[in-house]
Amino acid sequence: MSSFAAPADKVAINPFSLKLRRLAGLGEQEIAAIDALCHERRHIAANREVTSESAEPEHIHVLLDGWAARQKLFPDGRRQFSALLVPGDICDVDGLFIRRYDCGVATLTACTFAVISRAELLRVINAFPAVGHVITWFACVENSMLTTRMAMLGRASARERIAHLFCELLARLQFVGLADGDSTIQLPITQETLSDVTGLTPVHVNRTLQVLRANELIRLEGHRLAVPDPDRLRQVSGFSPDYLHLDGIRQRA
Amino acid sequence: MSSFAAPADKVAINPFSLKLRRLAGLGEQEIAAIDALCHERRHIAANREVTSESAEPEHIHVLLDGWAARQKLFPDGRRQFSALLVPGDICDVDGLFIRRYDCGVATLTACTFAVISRAELLRVINAFPAVGHVITWFACVENSMLTTRMAMLGRASARERIAHLFCELLARLQFVGLADGDSTIQLPITQETLSDVTGLTPVHVNRTLQVLRANELIRLEGHRLAVPDPDRLRQVSGFSPDYLHLDGIRQRA
């Protein structure tokens, strides 16, 4: 069950448009061209695969409501999420130029996607080179996020990983207007999901959360995460928002 | 000291052109335009920073000879490599559209780079949209590689991580013609470097290598890695080369 009030169809301005406007540095004409591509909606229940690892993808998905994740599955059942997706995120840019996905997208809650035809998007890119640049930029930002998360997986403690993740989610959700105040968000995911993002065990996530709570770094009840002192959480985790590139695309000048 | 015989300047066809030709699906005209950008060379000694995390980058580096790595440094000295770079690899595509690098590139051996002016590359992209698509594709492939390595960091044992890395290097170096036979490569890096790629300690890398040697999965002497039975190593590590996308860019048709 999604935890956001209004169905995405009715949201005045959807979070993807919001991101485009605030980050992409496009003209109204180009934004309109992209908006025109996003007419089709798809609703998917929680815990389903959106794209699986196979087949030449013909559609790009943009998450408008709910939470999803990019996942890599091992044959023996191990799972690692490479990204948490929140409203406004493109799920599978790579589908544009890659033959086969090598990681899938799964919903964590009920989700609403905008489904964009790959062929049409390519047409728009040809008509408006700046749109192509924005797509490349999105790919680069993802790169940056993957790199950062990788550093955390490789070198950070459980405590740092979880704290860092929370800082990131706070920043991202705030950016698309889904934070409540400046330090509280809805976190409609289970501890098992957290474990698949952070590369830990559910049990260890649980214990680590308890420590964070005991240190009063977070308050986490039900699906609501509150951070009493964001700066302190950032310090504990070494989080700095630079890698999210919330200051937008670099102009070509 | 680079371990490859001929200085890159004298190599008949450089590994980057080779990759472009085999992967990018470009016409001769476009390839020529790119080649024309790659006239400037830069030689850098081992263990130096090529790009650091700051400043609006004005140049893109393509590695022609030697080994390098993308790295993320923690304030307290911890380090994680997010990618090993071998000849033919672009070091910093993101420089095109990103304001500030959030991870640096460091040389592991003496290196030769082709230095491409960002402005000129953007001009070529404008003139030939297909070149822009290839750049995006490169970014997507990197994404895919990061995702895979991330899954290994999050969920694989030390043994699997190292074995997987070796499989990957074998495949990549073979692709640019730097493997000797089909199962031997030069590995001009220290165990400490391996530890920074795999998120382990140098000591543990050492012990794990010994196990791999004892199991006759690898032979590793000096800086030469030989894999007696590549299939077995792939099996042990769960490696499949799909994520490297060595079958090239997807055509737009």
Add this chain to the structure above:
DNA sequence: CGTTGGGTTGAGATTGGTCAAAATGGGTGG
């Protein structure tokens, strides 16, 4: 030769994993 940068080894500490059971809590059907 002496120095130095890897590589190797050992002993002991720790973080995080495993397995299994118990508690909690929201949602559903009666």
Add this chain to the structure above:
DNA sequence: CCACCCATTTTGACCAATCTCAACCCAACG
């Protein structure tokens, strides 16, 4: 409104992979 069910969270006891620290070795090189 209650009883039950399931998923999720929490707890406990124990274990294993990996880390830490420190020493030692060895080959390359000045």
